[in-house]
Structure formats: C-alpha cells, structure tokens
Amino acid sequence: MAPKAAAPAGYLASLAVAVLLAAALIPPGPEKTAQLIAVTAFLGTILGAIFFWKFRVAFALAMISLLLFTGVMTPEQMIKYMHMDVITFLIGMMIVIGFLEERGFFEYLLDRLVKPLGRSGKTLFAGLLVLAAFMASLVDEVTSILFMMALLLRITKKYDMDIVPFMIAVVIATNVGSSFTVVGNPIGVLIAFSGGFSFLDFINYSFLTVGLWVLLLTAVLSLVYWRSYVRELDEKLRRLGTEFEAEAERGSMAAPWAVFIATIGGLILHHHIEAALGLPKNSTLVAIPIVMAAVSLMLSGDKAREIVERKVEWWSLMFFMFFFATVGGIAETGVAKLMAGAILDLAGGDPALIMVLTLWASGILSAFMDNVLAVATFIAILQQLAPTLGHEAVFPAWWAMLWGGCYGGNMTMIGSTANIVALGIVEKARGRYLRFVEWLRPGLLFATAQMLLATLLAYLRFFVLGLY
Structure with a gap:
C-alpha cells in the first residue's frame, strides 16, 4: 500500500530543514559538498524509517545509492562499514x-x-x-x-x-x-x-x-x-x-x-x-x-x-547493513569528526559529562526512533573522540550508549522492537489498541527513573571509585 499523502510532505520538509541546518553548521571547505551529501543520505535513511517504517529498507537502499553515484563512498568502503x-x-x-x-x-x-x-x-x-x-x-x-x-x-x-x-x-x-x-x-x-x-x-x-x-x-x-x-x-x-x-x-x-x-x-x-x-x-x-x-x-x-x-529477520538485517553504511558516509567525510568536536566543546573534554550526554541523548533519541539508529550514530562520534581524549576517557560512554538505548526505548510504544511486537500481539489476540499516551504515562516515569539510576551508578563506579 502506498504511503499516505501527508507523509511524503512531512518527510521532504523535515529532510530539507535538517540539511539546511547542517549546511549552516558545517564550516566552508573542499569537503563540504561531500559532507552535505553524506548528511542527506544519513538523515534520509533515519527520516525514512520514522515516516515510512514499512519502507525503511527501500530508503536505506536509495540513500546508499546516492553515496555511490556521487562518489562520496566506494563499494569497498560501503562493505567496510556494513559491520x-x-x-x-x-x-x-x-x-x-x-x-x-x-x-x-x-x-x-x-x-x-x-x-x-x-x-x-x-x-x-x-x-x-x-x-x-x-x-x-x-x-x-x-x-x-x-x-x-x-x-x-x-x-x-x-x-x-x-x-x-x-x-x-x-x-x-x-x-x-x-x-x-x-x-x-x-x-x-x-x-x-x-x-x-x-x-x-x-x-x-x-x-x-x-x-x-x-x-x-x-x-x-x-x-x-x-x-x-x-x-x-x-x-x-x-x-x-x-x-x-x-x-x-x-x-x-x-x-x-x-x-x-x-x-x-x-x-x-x-x-x-x-x-x-x-x-x-x-x-x-x-x-x-x-x-x-x-x-x-x-x-x-x-x-x-x-x-x-522464516526465522532469520532478513528484512531487518538488510536495513541494518545499509544504514550502517550510510553512517560510514558521515565518518568517511569527516562529519562524525565535526559532531565529536561539538560534543567535546560542549563537555569541555570532561569524560563524566561526555558519558552523561551520551546516555541521555541516546536515550531520548531511542524513544522516538529505532535504538539501533541512535546507537550507530553515537558509535561513529565516539570513535572520533577516542583518539583525542584517549580510550579510558570515552570508555564509560560506550556503556552509556547501551543503557540509553535500552532504557530510553521504554519511554514510548515505538521505542524498541519488543514494544512494537507486543502491541501487535495484543491487537491481534484481544483487539485492544493503545493510545500513545497510555504507554507514555508509565513509560516516561520508568525510563526516566532507570536512566537516572544508571547515570548515578555509572558515575559512582567510573568517576568516584575509579573502577574501569
């Protein structure tokens, strides 16, 4: 079934605004055109998954094609970043x-x-x-x-x-x-x-x-x-x-x-x-x-x-492969390095603040988009931060991504695959349809409490006790 008419307009408007914002933030230089193409492919895949969940593989394929046709990424680089x-x-x-x-x-x-x-x-x-x-x-x-x-x-x-x-x-x-x-x-x-x-x-x-x-x-x-x-x-x-x-x-x-x-x-x-x-x-x-x-x-x-x-989720695996490759595009063109620099400036190079920012940002993103997308994005950023700050400084942030992605997904009914699967079973077996707010009321409470506790315990282990 074709997507509803309002969705394409929302997709295109969101993508245009995001790319224009990126164009304003990315400094001038010989790589800027390639960087904007990489950002377009990256955001095009994410927004495609948000607006057209059933068509997410098509969007991932289209966006990786954009990177290949423009020469921003080679087939060898695509395979390298597919994980x-x-x-x-x-x-x-x-x-x-x-x-x-x-x-x-x-x-x-x-x-x-x-x-x-x-x-x-x-x-x-x-x-x-x-x-x-x-x-x-x-x-x-x-x-x-x-x-x-x-x-x-x-x-x-x-x-x-x-x-x-x-x-x-x-x-x-x-x-x-x-x-x-x-x-x-x-x-x-x-x-x-x-x-x-x-x-x-x-x-x-x-x-x-x-x-x-x-x-x-x-x-x-x-x-x-x-x-x-x-x-x-x-x-x-x-x-x-x-x-x-x-x-x-x-x-x-x-x-x-x-x-x-x-x-x-x-x-x-x-x-x-x-x-x-x-x-x-x-x-x-x-x-x-x-x-x-x-x-x-x-x-x-x-x-x-x-x-x-029947038991291997080929559809999801295809999406992961090609989305990972588009994340490789922002790494290969230096966009991830720019994002890492922004986080470094915001955190002032403080490993504890980097951990907290990573946990809460990945958690909030995971509430409204697939947590794999949120975490894959932050991995590219952390890999750029590590050479500057050192492995030990970013080590806690790796675990913060895990907790943010898993616990933040509890916030909304679309926050993780488990949420969506459970809702589908209840709808089919009992004919019971949940409103967004029915999940949000407990979800917001639980996710916030879980991420707060994770932040406190992680800070205690890594920055008070110094146990790495």
Missing part, C-alpha cells in the same frame, strides 16, 4: 533461536517456571518481570517478548484481566534485561564489535554495575505503580488456582538443551577460548553462533530451509 561481523553474529543467533522455537524449548521452560511463582499476585507479577529480563539476556528481546506474551495471554485469559498493564511491565523488564549481555539486543552486538568488548565485559560493566539494580528498581516501581492490578491478580489466584490446561506433548528436550547450553556457554567463555587458541579478539564471538547454527540446521532435518527462510 558484517555484527550481521553474521545475528544470523547465526537467529538460526539457533529458530531451532529452539521449533522444538518448543521456550514454552517448555516457561511452563515449568510459572507455577512456583503463583503463590501470590506480587510473586507472580514481579517474578514474570525478572523472568522476562533474564530470558531477554540469554536469547534476545524479541524472542523473549514473543514467549512472554504467549504466557501473558494464557494468564490474563484464565483470570479474566486486562492484559495491558502486565504487557507494559513485562516489555519494560525485557528491555532492561536486554542490556545485561551481548546477545540481548542488536545494539549490544554493535557495541561489542565496535568497542572490542567481550561477553564477560557486559556482565561486569553492564549487568553487575547497572542492569541488576535497574531491574530491582523496575520490579519495585511496577508493584507500586500497578498495585491495584496486583491486588486483583492476587485475589483471583487464591480463588481460581494456578492450574492451566495441558498442552500437547513435546518431543525430547535433550538436543535443544545441548544447543542452548553450548551456545550460551561458548559465548560466555569466548574470550578464554581465543586466548587458548591464540585467536584475534572477538573472533570466536562470531564463530560460536555460526557453528551452533550449523549444528541446529543439521538437527532440524527437513525443516532446516524453513528455519533459515
């Missing part, structure tokens, strides 16, 4: 997750975890938030929300309750959990490969420093904010019990368990494997999902092709 290590990692993980989904592995886990939580409304509500967070950290936010929503549909149907409060709380917890590890969110993968961080770095700097405490805050705040809903759930649990209708028998879980443990274990130990084998940093971070994807496809038999075609 094929990130794309390959995601393909491998999607195949592994697809295999586990086909075998009913996640439903098997959830069914066995929910009954012990049903002692009271508080334990069930808070327990499912914790479950959603840790599931997102071990697989990814979208897989987690798909299976958590299946569980919420069963629970709210049995107890005849509105699914929306439960859904919003679980999505918020899922986004928090996606910051715990490198596999929880595509922005984590992007940061890991761009910054050279390992799985254990994420556990140390993100999960233990900030993520665990933000999850605790989220659980407590949820119980307070939705206290009347929790009381209703508690009363119905006592009256109706926790027995659910049995589902069809599933096959053996031995192979799924082996694949799951080998994949997660390999990712946790990848840095030690590289050291033992004398391999370059993060090489096995790519290799482990690939080899486990191969094992998964061999175990899938006749369904192998179907898993590759």
Whole structure:
C-alpha cells in the first residue's frame, strides 16, 4: 500500500530543514559538498524509517545509492562499514533461536517456571518481570517478548484481566534485561564489535554495575505503580488456582538443551577460548553462533530451509547493513569528526559529562526512533573522540550508549522492537489498541527513573571509585 499523502510532505520538509541546518553548521571547505551529501543520505535513511517504517529498507537502499553515484563512498568502503561481523553474529543467533522455537524449548521452560511463582499476585507479577529480563539476556528481546506474551495471554485469559498493564511491565523488564549481555539486543552486538568488548565485559560493566539494580528498581516501581492490578491478580489466584490446561506433548528436550547450553556457554567463555587458541579478539564471538547454527540446521532435518527462510529477520538485517553504511558516509567525510568536536566543546573534554550526554541523548533519541539508529550514530562520534581524549576517557560512554538505548526505548510504544511486537500481539489476540499516551504515562516515569539510576551508578563506579 502506498504511503499516505501527508507523509511524503512531512518527510521532504523535515529532510530539507535538517540539511539546511547542517549546511549552516558545517564550516566552508573542499569537503563540504561531500559532507552535505553524506548528511542527506544519513538523515534520509533515519527520516525514512520514522515516516515510512514499512519502507525503511527501500530508503536505506536509495540513500546508499546516492553515496555511490556521487562518489562520496566506494563499494569497498560501503562493505567496510556494513559491520558484517555484527550481521553474521545475528544470523547465526537467529538460526539457533529458530531451532529452539521449533522444538518448543521456550514454552517448555516457561511452563515449568510459572507455577512456583503463583503463590501470590506480587510473586507472580514481579517474578514474570525478572523472568522476562533474564530470558531477554540469554536469547534476545524479541524472542523473549514473543514467549512472554504467549504466557501473558494464557494468564490474563484464565483470570479474566486486562492484559495491558502486565504487557507494559513485562516489555519494560525485557528491555532492561536486554542490556545485561551481548546477545540481548542488536545494539549490544554493535557495541561489542565496535568497542572490542567481550561477553564477560557486559556482565561486569553492564549487568553487575547497572542492569541488576535497574531491574530491582523496575520490579519495585511496577508493584507500586500497578498495585491495584496486583491486588486483583492476587485475589483471583487464591480463588481460581494456578492450574492451566495441558498442552500437547513435546518431543525430547535433550538436543535443544545441548544447543542452548553450548551456545550460551561458548559465548560466555569466548574470550578464554581465543586466548587458548591464540585467536584475534572477538573472533570466536562470531564463530560460536555460526557453528551452533550449523549444528541446529543439521538437527532440524527437513525443516532446516524453513528455519533459515522464516526465522532469520532478513528484512531487518538488510536495513541494518545499509544504514550502517550510510553512517560510514558521515565518518568517511569527516562529519562524525565535526559532531565529536561539538560534543567535546560542549563537555569541555570532561569524560563524566561526555558519558552523561551520551546516555541521555541516546536515550531520548531511542524513544522516538529505532535504538539501533541512535546507537550507530553515537558509535561513529565516539570513535572520533577516542583518539583525542584517549580510550579510558570515552570508555564509560560506550556503556552509556547501551543503557540509553535500552532504557530510553521504554519511554514510548515505538521505542524498541519488543514494544512494537507486543502491541501487535495484543491487537491481534484481544483487539485492544493503545493510545500513545497510555504507554507514555508509565513509560516516561520508568525510563526516566532507570536512566537516572544508571547515570548515578555509572558515575559512582567510573568517576568516584575509579573502577574501569
């Protein structure tokens, strides 16, 4: 279906204003024309995703074509900036997750975890938030929300309750959990490969420093904010019990368990494997999902092709590839260096202020556009700042990007992929359509509280205790 008539006008007007502003801000010089073309391609992709979400791949392809036809970027440079290590990692993980989904592995886990939580409304509500967070950290936010929503549909149907409060709380917890590890969110993968961080770095700097405490805050705040809903759930649990209708028998879980443990274990130990084998940093971070994807496809038999075609998000991966390349355009032409200089001037070279600015700017941007777009932009800026300030000075800002992208996405109903997926499930299953403000009320509260806590904890670790 063609986009509505108002959208093209809004797109063109926004792009024109943004490019004119860039033209006024970019200083004169021999590179200015190339820089303006790079800015046009970069903003054209972002605004295309905002105004025409369903057509975002088309806009990314069109904008990279602009860079190629004008000579601003060569095909070799385009491939260099596509982050094929990130794309390959995601393909491998999607195949592994697809295999586990086909075998009913996640439903098997959830069914066995929910009954012990049903002692009271508080334990069930808070327990499912914790479950959603840790599931997102071990697989990814979208897989987690798909299976958590299946569980919420069963629970709210049995107890005849509105699914929306439960859904919003679980999505918020899922986004928090996606910051715990490198596999929880595509922005984590992007940061890991761009910054050279390992799985254990994420556990140390993100999960233990900030993520665990933000999850605790989220659980407590949820119980307070939705206290009347929790009381209703508690009363119905006592009256109706926790027995659910049995589902069809599933096959053996031995192979799924082996694949799951080998994949997660390999990712946790990848840095030690590289050291033992004398391999370059993060090489096995790519290799482990690939080899486990191969094992998964061999175990899938006749369904192998179907898993590759249906379970890998080729549309999203294409968008990521070509958007990353347009970000490469602003890096290659020196625009990212100019942006880095502006942040440096604003922060006065203060690493703490750079961290705070990065966290809040990426968080606010992530509320209104895909968090991958926001983080990819800031990565290009940080890579320009590092040679000037030194690695240690920008080190906290790498983690600030992760927290800003994950927690800022809780602010609005379009802030992350998990939000959009959950809304689609509720609309299809229950015919319930949310207004923007219905999400914004709790979302703004939770996102602000989470980013404030992340800022305080990060400042304490890096700038008070000096623990890098």
